[in-house]
Amino acid sequence: MTAGRGLRPYLSFFRIRFLCGMQYRTAALAGIATQFAWGAMNLLAYRAFYAADPSAFPMTLEQISCYVWFNQAFLTLFMLWFLDADIFAAIRDGGVAYELIRPLDLYRIWFVKNLATRAAKVTLRCLPILVVACVLPKPYGLTLPVSAAAFLLFLVTMLLALVLVVAFCMLIYITTFYTMNPLGVRIVATSMCEFLCGAIVPIPFMPDGLRRVIELTPFAAMQNLPFRIYSGDIAGTELVQGIVLQLFWIAALILLGRLMMRHALRRVVVQGG
């Protein structure tokens, strides 16, 4: 009961954000078309590489197809450069002081805000892409998951990956308290992290040394994990390791974020905003 009441303000935030996101109908339609085209073009390129040398291809065509379609369908859920301009503005012009007045936990508000924006965007966009991807001919379409267990784990790790991505974004917001110019941090996050989390080229394609390093970072626990669990590319001990690592990074990033936030807010209050 208390838990329900305590959560209500956050749910309310979620709802408002979600509705705002739903307003943009044409944008959503256009987004679906764009993402479909990008997925198709990507896939065609992978096909050409496969044709050039099948033995050098680290996944099956079915697996890369699933990966590419999921990547497009859930783009707005996982993309790291999708940051909330309002939050940056609030930090820079001191509007954050108003948010501090409310009897709510700022870290949690921002967290929920981000979850909601991403969820709203993805709700509108993912289904059409997934449906079309399902009816595409083999091996370019979306196949069924390798097993019911894999599907279940896919859903669980998706959710965890979303939490991880938002926890990571929170760090970007919070560093803005210190640098006051959000651009620098943002830029590194938007360019290199995309590469590291496998949004440009899936992690299995990377050269071995680089791949082993990336697999230990939080980036490998984002979209890489669920997408590859679905198609059976990650299974067995590798899967268990992956989930353990994912949980570890979620805990670590949230802890780090909260500590940094507390420190940053103390500074803001001392400086008088």
Place this chain on the structure above:
Amino acid sequence: MIELNRICKTFRVAQRSAGMREAAKALFRRTYSEIHALQDVSFCIGDGEMVGYIGPNGAGKSSTIKVMSGILTPDSGSCVIDGCVPWRDRQAHAANIGVVFGQRSQLWWDVPVIDSFELIRDIYRVDEGLYRQSLDELTELLDLSSILRTPTRQLSLGQRMRCEIAASLIHRPRILFLDEPTIGLDAVSKLAVRDFIRRINRERGTTVILTTHDMQDIEALTERIILIGRGRILLDGTLDALKARHSTLRQITVAFTAGTPSPADRPLPAGFSLISASEDRVTVAIDTEIVSVSDAIEGLTRGVDVRDLSVAGQSTDELVVSLYEEFRI
């Protein structure tokens, strides 16, 4: 010469309603409603006139300005300004008009004002000699010399508005549209802006069309006002005529030395009604249809040791409120 004849314009707007289910529904079908922004709008403004164009929000003021400046093509009706049809000869027409949108800036935010002016000079192809002359004139009239080298973002609102107006006049337009030019300004800046507008109108003979919610602007600047409501012209006439028509009541307040005879000691004749009386101050309302203001003053002050006296009519603000009420807009 500006002539508008039976201008009509209808917009279609999508309707949105609240709630989760409605949002989902709107994804697939939207309902539209028609808004008649302008209906049979006709008026005629002569060269060198200064006209106040008033009406509540959404009445059609900015649509009319848009039609007259060539941004909007009406559904029907004609508009001829100095021989040009604004939306057909837009670029030629643009050289003859200046537009100040009170809420939007045409100055570049991060560079000194003078850079924006020079850009505008090049946009309007003003030759150097004329530009110098215009600039000197505007600098002097609007007192810009100290702020020309300051970036726009560091200007106060009043300073910025003065620069905005100057920017719209560099090319010496024959017609000036002012859309809420004094919005948000402090009293000193308002006076400066009004004074300047009056001078430009008198000295250059620029035709000025002014939309505003500030009735003091209207009172200070314009002889003639046009009232629009729900897309229709409701009234077109001089401010005085309107006032006369709408109000025959005046309030006269007499302050006098306490302890001496009061104007309220005598019974008040017809046409007078007592509003308030204290030991040194009496306020009386008179109906000017029954008694003239001068007779009333004479009657009230006879044998009274007057220290101060004031006559107040209905303020323009009250006038407009009563107009809006009359036309239910």
Place this chain on the structure above:
Amino acid sequence: MKLYLRYFSIHFKSQMQYKTSFFLTLLGQFLTAFSTFLGIWVMFTRFRAVDGFTYTEVSLCYAVVLMAFSLAETFFRGFDTFPRMIGNGEFDRILVRPRSPIFQVLAAKIEFSRLGRLLQAVLVFAWAIPRSGVDWNAANLATLVGMILSGTFVFAGLFLLYAGICFYTLEGLEVMNIFTDGGREFGRYPLSVYGEGVLRFLTYIVPLALFLYYPFLALLGRSESLLHRICPAFALLFLLPCYLFWRIGLRHYQSTGS
């Protein structure tokens, strides 16, 4: 032209007011382009060639499309912020001025920080040109320059088309990114990689292949056809329908207002 230079200098002054942001954005543009290049590198650590094109050849192709795009983006991307211009009434201001709206929109935004991509393109060129095995005679050099210039204008045409659509939707239509940002991203591989159908579409409908693919074949010596070499000139015809669409859109805007 004088007026354009005036805009140019005023943009430059404005952007130099925020030097830190400017250089960070420049860096960002560079890094984003770099991560795409990393993607190419990763693929070629596993594969020796794709559709018969080697790493250096693909790099050359990427440099061409990146340079054309970044030039277009620097000088023609006023159209990119066009939905905002319509939304906040800035476009109305443009309409009350005695100059061509296209020119004013174009001059309303000159993004020097986009040159970060150009820098990336220059570096990739510097790396790929000597290694590509192309005989850099006058004809080939002219072809390369023609490809880049033609590409710049094709992208500019796409931006114009995007703005034309905004007149109807009043918001940006992300779908156009398929051809603008998409053109940049997918142009990194010679377009035949994507198969016959895509190549045909990109030849006849949205003529990316006319400046990117056919003259590229001529450059690598895989085609002797003069027609392939002068393809970039034909690509410019694409500007015509884009311009017409803009005109129609403008008329629509003037009849509906905002």
